[in-house]
Amino acid sequence: MHTPLPGDIPGLTVERRDGRDPRILFFYFIIVVMLLLLAGGLAHQQLRRTGEHANAERVQTQRRIVHPGPRGNILDRHQRVLVDNRPRFSVRLLLDAIRPEIRAEELIIKRRFRAQDDADKPDLPTAPEIRRLARMSVVQRYLDQVNRILGRDERVDARELDRHFTRELLLPYTLLDDLAPADYARLLERLPVNSPAQVYTSSARHYPNGSAASHVLGYVGSTEDVGIEDFPGEDLRTFKMRGSVGRDGVEKRHDDVLQGEAGGAIFRVDPSGNRINPPLAQVNPRQGGNLTLSIDLDLQLAAEKRLAETEMAGAAVALDVHTGEVLVLASKPDYDLNAFSPKLGANAAADITARGAWFKRAVQGAYKPGSSFKVLTTIAGFRAGVLKPDSTVPCPGFFRVGNRSFACHDGHAHGEIDLVMAITKSCNVFFYQQGITIGIDALAREARRFHLDRPTGIDLPDETRRMIIPDPEWKRRVTGEAWQGGDTAQFAIGQGFVDVTPLQMACFAASVARDEVWTQPFILHDPARPRQRTEPIGLTPEQRAALLTGMEQVTRRPFGTARILDDPQLLAPLPGLRIAAKTGTAQKQTERGMINFAWLIAFAPIEDPRIAIAIAIEGDTPGEETGGGRYASPVAHAIFQAWLESRLPGARKIKIPFKPSE
Amino acid sequence: MPSRRFDQARPFLTLGILVAGWLIMPGAVKSFLRASFFELTAPVTLAASKVRDLQDFWALRSHSKTELIEAGRDQARINASYEVAVQQTTELKAEIARLETLLRLPSRDQYRLEHARVARRDFSAWWQRIVIRKGRDHGIPVGAPAVFSGGVVGRVAEVHAMTAVVELITSPGVRLAGVVEGDSRPISFQGGSNPAFAPPTGIVELMPLDIIASPTSPKRLVTSGYGGVFPPGLTLGTIVRAELGSDGLHKSGEVRLDERLGSLTEITVLVPLEVDAAAPVRSSP
Amino acid sequence: MNLRRLALLCAPLLLLWGIQTEVNHVLSSHQLFFFSGGLFVAFIALTQPFGAGLAAMLIAGLACDANAPVAFGTHAALFGLAHNIVHRMRDRIPKDDAVAGTLLALFTNFGLFLAFVAILSPGGAAPLPRLAADLVCSQVLVALAAPWFAALQSCCITLVETALALRAERLR
CATH class of the missing domain: 3.90.1310.10 (Penicillin-binding protein 2a (Domain 2))
Known part of the structure; x- marks a missing residue:
């Protein structure tokens, strides 16, 4: 009940308090303290933690x-x-x-x-x-x-x-x-x-x-x-x-x-x-x-078309001899890239797997180079001093090393045969003999000098490291067996343990064309790329002339193993183009039987080499003669033909693509 | 005072209730009301248009006989050239018909032409429309393409009893698939902003990168025929600018449209024949 | 609400709509647009009772809506809102002053135009130079037409009120 205080106005319904009441003052004090705490907290949140709150709000409300x-x-x-x-x-x-x-x-x-x-x-x-x-x-x-x-x-x-x-x-x-x-x-x-x-x-x-x-x-x-x-x-x-x-x-x-x-x-x-x-x-x-890219589309398409016509797996590589830029890097079977866009379907992937089309034979396929390796054996023989431009060897059609007998290229006796004809006809006996005389160490050393024992380092992923240049130490390490004379004979003709990739052989061909020991391949095009210069091979002019004569005769009738290139009945003539080439046919024992691998390395023009080529084609039927001359030469011909056509004035319509600055 | 405050708010409350009622009103009622209000105002539009025609008629009557004779002579020359064109067209049509029969192709004659006077033009920043003096009674369907001598006018957006509304290609709400003349790749065309005292413009998007257009070498943009609304080959405008789009895959550009679109007096509606067969058709004049 | 009053209020609005469409027909070749929403609203809101005025606004708005590609009811709702605002302020505006009426029509027109810009160009996607040109053109035309339209409406309203007075007298 409200008791009227002194000073209350009668009838006034509003309660009046004296502000100086100590009890009230105490509460005032508490309220003021609480208000100050609140104000301080507010100031702390608003002034000191503004950034944090603003950021939290931003993170919560923005995406x-x-x-x-x-x-x-x-x-x-x-x-x-x-x-x-x-x-x-x-x-x-x-x-x-x-x-x-x-x-x-x-x-x-x-x-x-x-x-x-x-x-x-x-x-x-x-x-x-x-x-x-x-x-x-x-x-x-x-x-x-x-x-x-x-x-x-x-x-x-x-x-x-x-x-x-x-x-x-x-x-x-x-x-x-x-x-x-x-x-x-x-x-x-x-x-x-x-x-x-x-x-x-x-x-x-x-x-x-x-x-x-x-x-x-x-x-x-x-x-x-x-x-x-x-x-x-x-x-x-x-x-x-x-x-x-x-x-x-x-x-x-x-x-x-x-x-x-x-x-x-x-x-x-x-x-x-x-x-x-x-x-x-x-x-x-x-x-x-x-x-x-350094790829030339015309040459690439020509090579791929011809490779596809063989209906066999294979690879073709062409290099610019001077710069090492890759003009062609083809590998069959391959896949339609449009199947990957926007996404490769399961069926398409299974098909690619079934056809073995993931395998990039040009850079991943390590093959025995076969007779195309004889070019290296020739160089090794010259440099070792055991082979002269006019050296001759009697070829009875076979060659005996210890208890083993090795047949010549086509099983026939070539008789007394000189270097040029041995290259032209790809006489194995000649090179067995040279290989044994040169010795495995000098042969392997020469192969390593041409970088055939290591990846080329091309700026593409997945280049294989499985290339092999064997020597006695390698054989002992890998097979635990001792090196035999027959191994050297086999190595001299690109058989046995040696394995190289088509890209390596193209680099080798380009190096021989430049008379140097190494060609670094490039896949990116640089119009200002300088001519490559590496260590000279070290052949005398006579030695080089003998080698080139032999390689040119390979592409000539009547004896050359790639004489198909000179046969207008079979392939269109390549007017004015002198080609140096070496074919090869390597054998590999598989579960299905002996499979042949057709090889060809070449460069042209002989007088001023500009393009070097390596072709490798895998035979698909055991026992079938898949020779380099017959199978690989047409692919090389297609590349040379496209290359010649591209050099004709006005031959190529250059389509300038859209540039964003337009 | 609460009652006074309520009095002040009452007008807004009333309007709010009306708007709320409007929002929950069934769509059919609204459509009916819309059609009713349009038809209520349609006589005004038609009467104004007829008066305008009458005005034009009397204006023409004021020309001297000499002027009329000269105009008649000019007209005769134009007619003569058109006569030749008509004969050639007839021959070509006959040839096309023969080939269609031979190859068993469906006929390309898919449209009936319905000419109509423009009763009203209504061009704002948001829409560009014309009202024509033909509608449902003449078998004009919604979506039918409309053309004039300069190319595409637009598309029929609304059809009423005696009138139809055509949305012009200058309108930002119209989009269609065009092609650059001589090319077959479709390009998106859309009406653009229409600045005052300037010719109407449109925008093109999804234009292939190899198409280059500039004020000095413009490219003609025509209908593609892919969309199924417009027949192919009708002029839309000229692409006068093409720049790389934001996606980096296409170009975007500007299309200059025919200035006559702003002063149309007569257009032709292409009535699709299959629609026409089902619609009550009155013969065109 | 008296229907005769409503009809006589709506008649000048229909005429105004017809004139607006004819002006737009002529202006179309210059890519200009005349918007006269302020004229629709100002004089009726200034002089008429709330119910009749609002009904006239809604009817005129729906007529405009039927002839424009906007959501049906947009003009009606905006005219109604503008009418209510003007009606709320009308005690402070001299009814018989032509200048004040014209200014009111201009302000209302400006407000309604901005409201349409906000509704039809969300996100600021409007072509501003074109809108500015349309606004200037509309304001000039509204300023020119306002005295005449005020007089016309005044005549109609007088007609309405005379008719209503006569009717009331007859009934007495």
């Missing part, structure tokens, strides 16, 4: 989207496109634009469930289930609209849709992918401009020449690891569109050059995670750098 940039193009040495990008059209649904529809659909679904008869009434689905049903229904509605325009009957993948809503809500949902131009044209014209379903473009690799140089170019695979430089918001939740990364070949080795610069955007999002347009920051993606 970053990263788009990969298109990869650069790959061009041949004459700027013709080997790989570029093709637009990939898809129709996508902007999820933030269909939010109201999904909410309305949720209400409709709830109402339908509630309206069902009691007997049939199932349990009302949970809120997430209703949401999922509503999403499905709305997205399918848009897909049906697209189906009507395109005359299709596509259905929404419920699992994929759920995954998208859970993980990639900010990104548009792809209704249909990889549309044909006619399809996207129809959609452009018939989808309303403001529809949430819109036609989008992304890039996929395009290979205008199909399988050409497939083992050189390589392929790309998709990746989520798309980085973006100098773009703010690294701490924000980031959604990345899938990019591509080189998985093989030049695409892999030079991925850093080809990779485009990613673009990005930062959006503010609502509490449900849907984005609010326009973006707060945006950077457009940029295309990666172009790469010019």
Whole structure:
């Protein structure tokens, strides 16, 4: 009950207190302290921790989207496109634009469930289930609209849709992918401009020449690891569109050059995670750098066409003698690169595996070089001083070393045969004899001098390291057996334990053409690349003349093993082109029987060598004579012919590709 | 005073209730109301258009006989050249028909031409439309393409009893698939911003990189025919600028459209024949 | 609400709509657009009872909506809102002053134009120079037409009120 205090005005209903009451003052004090604490806390939060709160708010309300940039193009040495990008059209649904529809659909679904008869009434689905049903229904509605325009009957993948809503809500949902131009044209014209379903473009690799140089170019695979430089918001939740990364070949080795610069955007999002347009920051993606390969498309196509006609596995390599730039690097069987774009299907992958087409024979295939190795034996003989340009050897058709007897090239006795004719006819007995006389150490040393014992170091991935230049120490280490005289004889004709790759033999041919011991191959084209200069082989002019005469006679009738090159009935003439060549036919014992490998190394023109070639073809039928002259020479002929044609004035139409600066 | 505050808020409350009621009103009712209001105002549009025609008629009547004789002579020359063109077209059509029969191809004559006077032009920053004096009674369907002597006009957006609304290609809401003349790759064309006192423009996107266009060497953009709405080869405009797009795969550019689109008085609607067969058709004048 | 009053209020609005469409027809060759929303709203909101004024606004708005590719009801809702705002302020505006009426029409037109920009160009995607040109053109034309349209409406309103007075007298 209120007791009137002195000073109270009668009738006043407002209670009056004396402010100097010590009890009240105590409470005032407590209140002031509490207010000060509150004010201090507020000041601490607002002034000292402003940055933290602002950052937390930013991280919570902003999202970053990263788009990969298109990869650069790959061009041949004459700027013709080997790989570029093709637009990939898809129709996508902007999820933030269909939010109201999904909410309305949720209400409709709830109402339908509630309206069902009691007997049939199932349990009302949970809120997430209703949401999922509503999403499905709305997205399918848009897909049906697209189906009507395109005359299709596509259905929404419920699992994929759920995954998208859970993980990639900010990104548009792809209704249909990889549309044909006619399809996207129809959609452009018939989808309303403001529809949430819109036609989008992304890039996929395009290979205008199909399988050409497939083992050189390589392929790309998709990746989520798309980085973006100098773009703010690294701490924000980031959604990345899938990019591509080189998985093989030049695409892999030079991925850093080809990779485009990613673009990005930062959006503010609502509490449900849907984005609010326009973006707060945006950077457009940029295309990666172009790469010019040393490959000459005309020569490559010619080589591949001829290799394919043999219907056997094989490889062809051609080098620019002066610079070491690779003009042709073909390997069969290969694969159509367009099968990898946008993604290699399981069936296509199985087919490639079944055909053995993953194997890059030009750089991974280690083969016995056969008689093409006799060029090295000749050089080794000259340098060891055991062989003279006019040396002769009697060929009875076989050669006996210890208890073993080795047959000559074609089983016939060549009689007294000199060096030029021994090279021309590929007389094994001559070179067995020379090999034994030279000795294994000098032979192996000479082979190593030409770098035949190590990878060439070409700027391509997966070059094999399985090449072998054997010697007694190697045999003891690997087989535990002692070196025999017969091993040396076999080595002298490129048989036995020796293994080299077609690329190595092409480098060897280029080196011999330049009269030097080493040619470094390059796959990237540099118009200013200087002429390679390495240690000279060290032959006298007479020795070199004998060697070249023998190699030229290989391509001449009537005795040359590659005389097919000089036969206008079989192959078109190569007017004015003097070719130095050496064929080879190596044997390899397999489970199916003895398989032949056809070889040919060559360079031309003899008077000023510009192009060096190595061809290796794997026989596919045991016991069949797969000779280098018959099988490898036509491939070399195709390359020489294309090379000659490319040198004619106005022969090549150079197509300048698009440059982004235009 | 609470009652006074309520009085002040009552107009807004009333409007709010009306708007809320409007929002929950069934779509069918709204569509009916919209059609009703359009038809209510349509006589005004038609009357104004007829008056304009009458005005033009009397303006033409004021020309002297000499002017009319000269105009008649010019017209006769033009007619003569058209006569030749018509004969050539007839021959070509006969040849096409013969080849179609021979190759068992479907006929390319897929449209009936319906000429219509423009009753009203309505060009804002957001839409560019014309109202024509033919509608459902003449068998004009929604979505039919409309053309004039300069190329494509647009697409029929609404059809009413005696009028139809055509959305022009200058409108940002119109998009179609075009091709550069002589090329076959489809390009996205969309009406662009239309600055005041300047010719209308459109934008092209998804243009292949090898297409180069500039004010000095413009490229003609025509309909592709892929979309299924417009027949191929109709002029859309000229691409006067092409720049690398943001995706690095395509070019984007600017299309200059025909200035006459802003002063159209008569257009031709291409009525698809299969639609025409189902629609009540009145013979065109 | 008296239907005759409503009809006589709507008649000048329909005429205004017709004139607006004809002006736009002429201006189309110059890529200009005339928007006269302020004229629709200002004089009725200034002089008429709330119910009749709002109904006239809604009817005129729906007529405009039917002839434009906007959500049906957009003009009606905006005209209604503008009418309510003007109606709320009308005690402070001299009704018979032509200059004040014209200024009110201009302000209302400006506000409605901005509202349309906000609705039809979300995210600031509007071509601003074009919109500026349209706004200037609209304001000039509204300023020119306002006195005439005010007089026309005033005549119609007088007609309405005379008719209503006569009717009331007859009934008495």
